[in-house]
Amino acid sequence: MIVIKFKLVQILFPILFLMMSNLALASEVVLVANKANTLDALKQSQLVRIYLRKTKQFSNGSEVVPIDLKASDTRDYFYRKIMRKSERQLKYYWSRMMFSGNTRPPKKLRSDRAVIHFVSQNVNALGYVRADSVTDEVKVISVLDE
């Protein structure tokens, strides 16, 4: 009996650990905007339109400059969980936009710090970073699920 329990723990522990680490990341990726931005929240669908460059403005009509991150766990998490878009969907979409000379994907920066710096310097910027990277140079914007 003890042996079985031990095995169960052996199996369950990594799964639990994975789930927890995922959950931990969940609370850690946040949207950040310039402090001058009057918005406090964005609808999820609006966020998708902004990052796919379908709309060039916030819901209040002011221009938006979305900032992306280079390949990273934070980026993966942002697109999978917050944008709810698969890599396949993104490739299919951007192949139409980029190779036609139509719309370019958002500017990509290498680190959270670069994103925060960019957002703090640009009134219209919108970015995403891990929550523990947030400084008082930017403000956090929440995402509303419809």
Place this chain on the structure above:
Amino acid sequence: MRRTQAFHFLTQSLLLSSLAFISCFSVALHANEERLKQLEMELEQLKLDYQDQEYKVLVQEENITFSGFYSLRGGKSSSNTDYAANFDTVSTIEPDWNIQNGTLFGIQALYTLNDKMSSQVQFVARGSDDFKVTLELGFLEYELTESSSFRVGRLRPTIYRLSEYLDVGFAYPWASPPAEMYGIFPYSAYQGVDYRYWTSYGDWDFKINPYVGFTEGRGVITSPKGSFYGVDLQANYKDFIFRLGASNGRLKFVNGAIEKSINALINGKNLVENAPPELNVKQPGIVDLINMAVLALQAEAEIATNNGDQAKRGRLLTEAQSLQAQKANYPLLSQNGSSTDAQFLGAGITYDDGNWLIMAEASLAKTGSYISDSESGYISFGRRFGNIMPYLRWSMHRVTDASERPQYQDVHFTSPDNILSSQTKIPELNNMTVAEAYGTAIGGSQKITPVLKQAMTLLALEQKNFTFGFRWDVLSSLAIKLETQRLYGFNSSPGFFAPSANSDFDNTTLPEVDDHEYIYQFSIDAVF
């Protein structure tokens, strides 16, 4: 007492020395603090400098990006004639498997000059063109604001929904776009300028895109050159995309092989171009043959006049008048090099919720020339099951101005008064006999009119297409597609099984097609 004094002295000196020590220490401490503060400030400055440098590097790194795409495409047709899947890029599908004609590679570079300006160049090498590298895109973009920009250079026309990314197989669901709509458009890129404006109202996103430019097509049957302008309107609402496009052009159809051939069949042509007239041999056209018959009739009428046979003379000259009048049945197509107006109108809708992909488009093409006016359209349904999407598509292409186009008829000869046995010589025709001249005119016209009719049919192709296939997204950036197209509804044309040779249509016989034909295709499409 002495002890007390000594104690006093000791405490005082201790106090003094400790005070001195403390003051010394505090002075030293103060100096250190100052230094520390200075160092901290320096460090902060260095940190900021470093951040600025790092930030510049971070942003600069993105100044130039390279990307690309390719399609390895193979096809086979059930007919024994080549199938013109695209009249512009000539990606012919042959009776035997061929993996070169549909294959292409593309690479592009995107360079950001500054916040406002960027440029993009794209090179494409097509198997159908022996992988000769051509510039498909090459423009400079100036962003007035985040939501409006100008582009100038070599652009892709935004005529129909897929026009801008026709070369990128990965970007559409099928192995090839519907030829009925996309195969007939005469140019894939143009030189010009466009303006784009994006705006949003509630959940609706709009794009307005007026453009103006000129183009030099590389079509097979026709090769338009000229200027055009138009506007493309697009609206996004949730999972829907709606678009409307209108374009108006003034196009010159240079090197119109069919036009040249038809005009030669009617007016004849010099077998050696630019040779002096006295040395040249002319291949007669239908008008030359009619003139020949008229000369024969006039020669015979002169004999009848000399013989005092007014009745016979009357009959012969009536026939001559009838033939002269029949010349009007052979209108020339517009002169080679002349310009014509052309209009394109397109409307489309796309629905993509991640599972279902539904696309439909309709278009109208009108030209003031011999090129037929037409309407095209398609509707496609796809359903994604994980990485696999089966799809069904129906498409069509139809001529809308059949009745307004020249209907070349057979020449009507009545052969009055046994003219075909007359041995009267005709001085204007090197003493050829009347019988020979009249007979040659009949025989020649019987050969020419069917070819004329065939050539006109080549300008009025029709077909319908029912396509079934699969798209398998093997990787997020690579898809494999397999499809079968069933072609039908040719309406006595050969469909798109048209001869792709661009030289003489005079000797071309139209390919024979069955009631329905099949096209089999596979493609491996990737982006990187």
